[in-house]
Amino acid sequence: MDLTALDVGAPEAFVEGLAPGFKTAGSVQAACDGLASGLYRACVSGPSQERSLVLSRVYLSLPFASLDSGGQEFARGKFGLSPAPGDRFLALMGTQGDDAAWNDRATSSGHRAIPLNRQTVTTVPMLARCFQQIGFDLDIVIGTGGGIHLEGVSRAFGLFHVENAPGSPFIPAQDDFVRPRGVRSVVGCGTMLPDGAVSVWIGFSRHPIRQQAALPLIPMMPGFWHAVQPLYRRRAIFAG
Amino acid sequence: MPDDPDVLRALLEDGKIAFAVRGTDGRLRLASRAFREATGAEAGAAAPAGLEEGAVLRFGERQFEVWTSPLAAGVLVGLRDRTELVALEDQIWDQQARLSKAYAELSVRNEKLREHEAQLHEANRGLEAKVQEQLGLLDRSNRLMRYLSPEIANSILRGEAPDLAPKKRLITVLYADLARFDELVAELESEEVIELLNDYRRETTAIIFANGGTLDKFITARILAFFGDPVPQEDHAARAVRTALQLRDKVRQSRRRWFPAATHVDVQIGVHTGYATVGNVGSEHRVDYTVIGKNVALADALQREAAPGHVLASVRTWEIVKEQFEGTEVQVALKGSSRPVPAYQLQGVRGLPSVSGDQETLVAGSPTAAPAAGRRLGPYVVQEKVGQGGMGTVYKALDERLQRAVAVKVLSPELSADAKFVSRFKREAQALAALNSPHIAQIYFISDKETPPFFAMEFVEGGTLRKLLADQGRLPLGRALALGGQIARGLQTAAEKGIVHRDVKPENVMLTPKGQVKITDFGLFKGQDPGLTSQGIVMGTPLYMSPEQARGEEVDFRSDIYSLGATLFHMLVGHPPFRGESALAVMRKHEEEDLPVVSSLGPNLSPAVYGVLQKMMAKDKEGRFASYEMLLEALEGC
Numbered sequence: 001m002d003l004t005a006l007d008v009g010a011p012e013a014f015v016e017g018l019a020p021g022f023k024t025a026g027s028v029q030a031a032c033d034g035l036a037s038g039l040y041r042a043c044v045s046g047p048s049q050e051r052s053l054v055l056s057r058v059y060l061s062l063p064f065a066s067l068d069s070g071g072q073e074f075a076r077g078k079f080g081l082s083p084a085p086g087d088r089f090l091a092l093m094g095t096q097g098d099d100a101a102w103n104d105r106a107t108s109s110g111h112r113a114i115p116l117n118r119q120t121v122t123t124v125p126m127l128a129r130c131f132q133q134i135g136f137d138l139d140i141v142i143g144t145g146g147g148i149h150l151e152g153v154s155r156a157f158g159l160f161h162v163e164n165a166p167g168s169p170f171i172p173a174q175d176d177f178v179r180p181r182g183v184r185s186v187v188g189c190g191t192m193l194p195d196g197a198v199s200v201w202i203g204f205s206r207h208p209i210r211q212q213a214a215l216p217l218i219p220m221m222p223g224f225w226h227a228v229q230p231l232y233r234r235r236a237i238f239a240g
Numbered sequence: 241m242p243d244d245p246d247v248l249r250a251l252l253e254d255g256k257i258a259f260a261v262r263g264t265d266g267r268l269r270l271a272s273r274a275f276r277e278a279t280g281a282e283a284g285a286a287a288p289a290g291l292e293e294g295a296v297l298r299f300g301e302r303q304f305e306v307w308t309s310p311l312a313a314g315v316l317v318g319l320r321d322r323t324e325l326v327a328l329e330d331q332i333w334d335q336q337a338r339l340s341k342a343y344a345e346l347s348v349r350n351e352k353l354r355e356h357e358a359q360l361h362e363a364n365r366g367l368e369a370k371v372q373e374q375l376g377l378l379d380r381s382n383r384l385m386r387y388l389s390p391e392i393a394n395s396i397l398r399g400e401a402p403d404l405a406p407k408k409r410l411i412t413v414l415y416a417d418l419a420r421f422d423e424l425v426a427e428l429e430s431e432e433v434i435e436l437l438n439d440y441r442r443e444t445t446a447i448i449f450a451n452g453g454t455l456d457k458f459i460t461a462r463i464l465a466f467f468g469d470p471v472p473q474e475d476h477a478a479r480a481v482r483t484a485l486q487l488r489d490k491v492r493q494s495r496r497r498w499f500p501a502a503t504h505v506d507v508q509i510g511v512h513t514g515y516a517t518v519g520n521v522g523s524e525h526r527v528d529y530t531v532i533g534k535n536v537a538l539a540d541a542l543q544r545e546a547a548p549g550h551v552l553a554s555v556r557t558w559e560i561v562k563e564q565f566e567g568t569e570v571q572v573a574l575k576g577s578s579r580p581v582p583a584y585q586l587q588g589v590r591g592l593p594s595v596s597g598d599q600e601t602l603v604a605g606s607p608t609a610a611p612a613a614g615r616r617l618g619p620y621v622v623q624e625k626v627g628q629g630g631m632g633t634v635y636k637a638l639d640e641r642l643q644r645a646v647a648v649k650v651l652s653p654e655l656s657a658d659a660k661f662v663s664r665f666k667r668e669a670q671a672l673a674a675l676n677s678p679h680i681a682q683i684y685f686i687s688d689k690e691t692p693p694f695f696a697m698e699f700v701e702g703g704t705l706r707k708l709l710a711d712q713g714r715l716p717l718g719r720a721l722a723l724g725g726q727i728a729r730g731l732q733t734a735a736e737k738g739i740v741h742r743d744v745k746p747e748n749v750m751l752t753p754k755g756q757v758k759i760t761d762f763g764l765f766k767g768q769d770p771g772l773t774s775q776g777i778v779m780g781t782p783l784y785m786s787p788e789q790a791r792g793e794e795v796d797f798r799s800d801i802y803s804l805g806a807t808l809f810h811m812l813v814g815h816p817p818f819r820g821e822s823a824l825a826v827m828r829k830h831e832e833e834d835l836p837v838v839s840s841l842g843p844n845l846s847p848a849v850y851g852v853l854q855k856m857m858a859k860d861k862e863g864r865f866a867s868y869e870m871l872l873e874a875l876e877g878c
Contacts, residue, residue: 008345157340159347191340194332212351218344222336229333233326234296 002045003052003187003214004207011189011220014042019227027239029068029105031228032058032094035201037103040096045207054181055097055204059090060237061116061141061197067091068238070106071113079115088116088143090127093199098181116142129170130188130200134158140196159218160188160202161211178204185209191221193232199225258304258319261311262287269314278304278319291317406519411468412480412557413516413536414453415543416444416487416509418461424502436498437461443494444487450821451483456530463487466531469518477513477560484509484551485565485588486822492549504625506549510542511586513557541574542583551586558584566590617694618687620648632665632692636699639684645699646684656692669695671739672762679730681750681758700758705807706746714814717844717878723749724808725875726757731804732868734762735797742795744803745784746810782826783816787859790827798861801871805856809835812844817857831859849878 001010018038022031040056064072065085075081075089083089092105092112101107114120114127121138122128131138135155165171165183177183183204190200199221225232258278260271270283278299279288290297295306297319303326304319418424418440425433441458448455448465452473456464465483468476491498491507499505514535521530538554546552558567566587571580615622620637623645627634632651639646651665666686672695673683685696705723709715715723727749731741741748741762750758782790786802789795809817817836818829835857838850845853852874858864865871 008348009341012341155343156336157343191336194329212348212355215347215351216344218347219337219340222333222340226333226337229329233329235294 001039001042003043003203003205003209003217004045005213006216008216011217012223014038015220015223015227018224022227022231025231027236028060028228028231029093029238031224031231032060032199033096034094035224036094037096039201039203043203043205050206052205052207052209053097053203054183054206055102056095056201057092057097057111057203058094058199058201059111059114060093060199061088062091062237063087063143064089066235066237067113075113075115078110078113081115083115086143088141089113090116090198097204118142118144125170126172126186129162130160130190130202131198133160134188134190134200136190136192136198140192141198143196156192157218157222158190159211159214160186160190160200161209161214162186163209163211165204182206187214187217189217189221191225193225193229258321260287260317261314262291262317263314275317275319278302278321287317291315296322406517406521408515409469409472409518410476410513410515411466411518411531412477412511412513413531413539414448414463414465414467414480414484414509414511415539416463416465416484416507417543418491419506419508419548421461421505424499424505427501439494440498443490447486447490448483451479451486453479453483454529457528464531464536466516466518469531470529477511477557478564480511480513481551481553481557481561481565481586482589484511484553485586488549488551504548508543508546508548509551510539510544510546510553511551511557512539512542512554513560514538514554538574541576542572545572545574545583546585553584553586555582555584564590617648617650618685618696620646620685620696622648632694637696639696646696647681647699648694648696650694651692662693665693666695671737672697674737675733675739677730677733679726679757679759680733680762681760697760698758700750700752700760702750702752704747705749705751705757705811708751709746709810709814714842714844715811717812717846717849720808720811720844721849721875721878723751723755723757723811724804725872727759727804727807728801728868728872728875730757730759731797731800732872734759735800735868740795740797741800741803742789744800744807746807749807782823782830783819784810785827785830786861787831788861790830796861797868798864801856801864801868802858802861805853808856809853812849812853813841846878852878 001014018034021034025031025034036056036058040053043052044050045052063085064075064083064087067075067089071091075083092108095105095108096103105112120127121131121142131141135158162168162170163185165178165186166174171178171186183206185205185208186202187205187209188200188202190198192198201221256274258272258274260275261269263269266287268281268283268285268287271281276282281288291306293306293308297304297306302321302323305322307318307320309316425436437460440461444463445455453465453467454469456466467473467480473479487509488507495505512535516531516533516535518531519529521532522528542552542554552572553567567584570583570585572583573580617637619641620639622635622637624636625633626636632649635648635650637646637648651662656662669683669686672680673686681700682698683695684698687694731744734741739762741759743761748759748761750760752758784803784806786795786799789799806817818826818833820826820829835854838845838847856864856871865874
């Protein structure tokens with residue numbers, strides 16, 4: 001799959017191809033890992049069919065009580081919080097990248113569980129930009145309930161796209177990650193689940209990706225969650 | 241937990257809540273009816289597997305979520321029915337998948353549209369640049385076309401024409417000017433003069449360009465044009481002469497419109513062929529493509545000596561064109577010349593009459609200046625000139641014996657010298673005198689020995705049909721058919737005497753104040769003696785001319801029926817059936833083109849009337865009405 005020239009329907013077809021594996025994955029987290037790694041391997045571009053993705057990650061918002069123990073510890077330790085069971089976090093559910101350290105959630109230094117509250121969803125640059133571009137209703141995302149929004153129509157799915165990642169204020173770790181790893185563009189897509197949880201996939205590409213080329217990604221996450229929802233309903237979130 | 245046994249029993253048996261109490265031994269101590277129905281487990285039996293907090297259980301088609309609470313020595317188990325909620329979630333998943341797919345497709349299309357919009361915008365910018373370039377070219381072209389015909393201007397723009405640097409070249413120079421123009425416009429407002437000049441220049445320029453001429457300059461109404469440069473033309477002399485004759489005819493056709501108060505105004509034209517210097521002359525600020533030299537001055541002198549309405553050509557030009565054009569040698573005293581020099585006064589194209597369209601035939605009530613006023617002709621005293629016929633001038637005169645007005649037709653001086661024309665002129669008068677019809681102007685007197693010859697006829701108060709059409713455009717159906725019938729009766733009388741009019745047209749139909757038709761100007765009739773107008777010479781007015789007459793063939797009364805059809809067409813539609821840039825073009829249309837379709841001709845033409853016109857104007861005379869009786873019957877049936 002070439003992220004620089006995606007055909008309409010290609011991402012959905014890709015997810016459908018992974019669906020049999022999701023049924024035997026046993027957990028949402030395993031399925032998310034499968035998606036992250038599958039995309040990492042499948043996305044290639046250029047004459048030499050070089051891999052496009054430096055890093056591929058899948059996130060899901062969960063209440064603190066539903067995080068795995070490592071995630072809860074991370075949330076408490078990283079942010080010095082004492083979360084209530086219902087406080088929402090954006091949990092890292094699947095990861096695959098060029099570095100071995102990026103292939104294990106446990107070794108993620110900063111993104112294993114990100115607190116979702118009014119401050120973070122509006123000020124953490126990439127998080128705020130991602131949710132804003134996709135069009136999520138932030139009140140639903142942080143669990144403060146819905147309501148009438150006069151600022152615009154919120155969406156349950158959409159695209160996240162930063163064409164020029166180097167120097168972009170929305171992409172963190174410019175010196176540690178973006179420039180040294182040659183990240184040119186960042187793309188992502190997300191969906192909101194029926195219970196108000198949100199899930200996003202974010203890919204860091206070494207090939208420049210124009211917005212028009214990335215648009216076919218939009219239905220990928222709804223398709224993924226359509227396939228994974230039986231696990232989610234069973235609350236089979238984490239392996240083991 | 242209710243304490244009242246009756247309440248507890250009621251909850252267990254009647255309530256919708258599914259719950260049970262599971263003992264430490266794993267068996268159900270009690271179970272509500274809804275619990276029993278959902279799980280199939282009865283009190284006392286082993287509790288179903290999976291009754292853990294938060295678990296989702298499926299029993300048949302229904303799904304339940306389990307909640308638990310410690311209760312004494314057991315656990316209170318509740319089942320929350322999530323069947324409908326799951327169904328709703330399923331719909332949400334499905335819809336979200338479909339919507340996101342459609343959204344993505346629309347987004348992609350939207351982006352493509354934006355790209356196309358950007359491309360169109362870019363293309364538009366490119367087009368704007370091209371338009372600017374074309375406008376620049378057009379500006380150049382317009383400037384060139386002020387002086388050159390469009391074909392020559394375009395060839396220069398395409399880089400095909402020779403350079404415009406001054407050089408000597410054999411060309412033909414034409415000068416034309418309206419006689420006493422300054423006097424004519426002295427009483428006009430400046431806006432009227434400008435409007436008049438614009439109209440005059442537009443129409444004369446069109447004639448010059450149509451003949452491939454180069455317009456050097458206008459000085460008020462004075463024109464300097466030349467032929468044969470910048471694109472060489474082998475026939476430059478003929479082109480110049482043809483242009484001169486067409487300019488003369490154009491002025492005659494249009495002078496009523498241009499000078500309503502001085503309809504006798506005419507143009508003076510001089511034409512000369514010789515070497516001259518042509519090319520761009522001027523400074524860096526202003527360059528004119530012009531012609532200079534003594535031969536230009538000679539054309540200038542010829543024009544100044546030409547009488548109003550005359551085209552004077554030099555001997556050199558005449559020698560080149562004499563096979564094509566008719567002319568008469570005259571002696572002119574040119575400025576700067578000690579003695580008269582020969583020149584040629586040109587009449588027209590050989591074999592073709594001048595298509596002057598002069599509208600001044602016997603027009604009572606619109607007198608023009610009468611150069612012969614007071615002159616006596618036999619028993620008549622000339623009062624004023626009222627028209628110009630095919631071979632002579634028509635004056636209003638007074639019959640002193642009977643004290644009545646008459647129209648006197650005097651053969652032109654040029655033709656008076658020609659015995660053949662004099663004979664023809666007298667035969668015309670004799671033939672007309674033999675006709676007795678209320679629709680033909682009556683002949684009173686034929687001169688015998690007077691020079692120039694003349695005859696006197698009925699003076700018709702009123703105007704011509706031509707004037708009526710010019711004033712009213714098309715006529716009402718009933719009026720047109722009535723006038724057509726009267727003309728047919730007059731022509732019928734002539735036909736019975738073997739006379740063919742040969743020039744039936746609105747100008748030759750007078751209308752008395754009571755609306756009675758008087759046909760005039762039988763000047764072109766053939767009579768019973770075919771010798772005068774020999775076969776092969778085309779005479780008549782092309783706008784109403786029959787195909788066989790256009791071909792120069794022998795004609796009979798059916799030719800007049802054709803011309804009457806064309807005249808009737810003009811009355812009904814408001815214009816002649818065929819029009820064109822030149823007489824030849826009109827004649828060709830009469831020979832080849834069908835009548836315009838009836839639907840394009842306005843409300844006057846019913847299919848019945850159109851059918852009569854088609855029969856009157858059949859290309860083959862055999863297809864026309866075989867007699868005037870048949871024609872009159874058809875007209876009365878419309």
